[in-house]
Amino acid sequence: EVAARATELSKVYGTGETRVVALDQVSIDFRQGELTAIMGPSGSGKSTLMHCVAGLDTFDGGSVRIGDTELGALKDKQLTQLRRDKIGFIFQAFNLLPTLTALENITLPMDIAGRKPDQAWLDQVIDMVGLRDRLKHRPAQLSGGQQQRVAVARALASQPEIIFGDEPTGNLDSRSGAEVLGFLRNSVRTLHQTVVMVTHDAVAASYADRVVFLADGRIVDEMHRPTADSVL
Numbered sequence: 628e629v630a631a632r633a634t635e636l637s638k639v640y641g642t643g644e645t646r647v648v649a650l651d652q653v654s655i656d657f658r659q660g661e662l663t664a665i666m667g668p669s670g671s672g673k674s675t676l677m678h679c680v681a682g683l684d685t686f687d688g689g690s691v692r693i694g695d696t697e698l699g700a701l702k703d704k705q706l707t708q709l710r711r712d713k714i715g716f717i718f719q720a721f722n723l724l725p726t727l728t729a730l731e732n733i734t735l736p737m738d739i740a741g742r743k744p745d746q747a748w749l750d751q752v753i754d755m756v757g758l759r760d761r762l763k764h765r766p767a768q769l770s771g772g773q774q775q776r777v778a779v780a781r782a783l784a785s786q787p788e789i790i791f792g793d794e795p796t797g798n799l800d801s802r803s804g805a806e807v808l809g810f811l812r813n814s815v816r817t818l819h820q821t822v823v824m825v826t827h828d829a830v831a832a833s834y835a836d837r838v839v840f841l842a843d844g845r846i847v848d849e850m851h852r853p854t855a856d857s858v859l
């Protein structure tokens with residue numbers, strides 16, 4: 628049950644004096660039911676790795692597969708479809724649509740995919756992010772933290788197989804950050820999802836089952852949280 632796999636993934640930016648090897652033959656599996664945090668210094672390749680595995684960025688060597696699908700074999704349209712069907716994103720630039728209400732933003736990916744939200748789940752997600760009394764507000768009428776919570780709710784609402792987060796709780800105070808991460812972890816367990824998140828925050832990383840450390844485009848260390856299974 629590998630949800631996503633990178634094999635000897637390489638990515639190079641620029642040429643000549645500005646040439647940067649952002650990823651240097653990185654191989655990594657992301658399993659179902661597992662929350663992975665990617666850490667490492669600024670410029671170590673965290674975002675590049677996540678973007679390549681999420682099908683948002685091209686790469687120069689190696690391969691990526693999501694489920695049984697090799698991303699390198701897909702046309703742009705198929706890639707868009709795959710992201711729509713299987714992936715939720717929680718990024719720093721929230722990409723909320725300014726003309727839509729919070730609720731409309733949250734359900735937009737499902738509306739586009741022509742899927743009906745599971746109302747009970749949607750209610751749980753909205754309550755978890757604490758947006759019950761802001762559903763009719765537009766993004767400009769919400770604080771930064773509230774906008775981030777809309778983005779979190781949008782990613783979780785469709786129950787995607789894989790969720791990619793770039794500092795998913797970066798704009799939240801520690802209490803709402805902890806709530807979101809706790810909910811994310813429960814969702815991963817219950818729905819057997821896969822979460823990959825880039826974070827600088829040791830507290831956020833403490834919610835992960837596994838922490839992967841990058842430096843200079845390579846994986847230099849990996850830590851696993853002992854699971855209930857391995858303890859018993």
Ligand code: ADP
Pocket residue numbers: 640641647648649667668669670671672673674675676
């Ligand atoms: P991190 O997320 O760990 O901060 P990134 O994946 O953003 O690191 O970047 C890895 C390296 O690739 C950096 O050294 C950066 O200079 C380079 N890089 C990232 N994006 C670009 C880009 N669009 N053009 C040129 N170089 C880039």
Ligand code: ADP
Pocket residue numbers: 767768769770771772773
């Ligand atoms: P947060 O801790 O979520 O960032 P703030 O302290 O910034 O919240 O905002 C407090 C309240 O002020 C919020 O409930 C929000 O409704 C309102 N608010 C914040 N920023 C804006 C804005 N740019 N426009 C309208 N209302 C805002």
